[in-house]
Amino acid sequence: MKNFIKQAENKAIRASMMLRNKASEVGERAKGILTNNEGQGTLDVAVTVLISIVLGALILGGLYLIISGTVLPTITQKIKDMFNYQG
Template identity: 40%
Template sequence: MKKLVKRANNFVAKQAIKAQIALSNNKGEGYIDTAVKILIAVVLGALLLAGLYALFGNVVMPTLTKRIQDMFNYAG
């Protein structure tokens, strides 16, 4: 009986130590790190989208419109 109580006591003590180590562990990724990463991704995505929109609006679409008009211009 004493052996069983001693084993149970040791088990509980080991589990308490493991819990204390896990709770005092401050490694890893926090909420602020994740928020900063998401914010950076959103800003970079918006800049990329704005750049593509400007490129298509000023360079690609006028050229495409002119080529389509030239294709269907039977008089010229």
């Protein structure tokens, strides 16, 4: 019985030490992640996204002006001529 109790105590001590080591490893890993200064920052990504949105809006606006001013009147006239065929 004394042997059984001693083995249980040893297992509990080993489990406690393993848990403490794991917690320490997780803490060190979290500390490393939080103090990491590599890669793109949030501000860099935000500026890139903002520039992309502005350029996209300018391109779409230009295409709309070209299509509404040049292409649509021509297409409208061709459709009217097609339906008013006097052949």
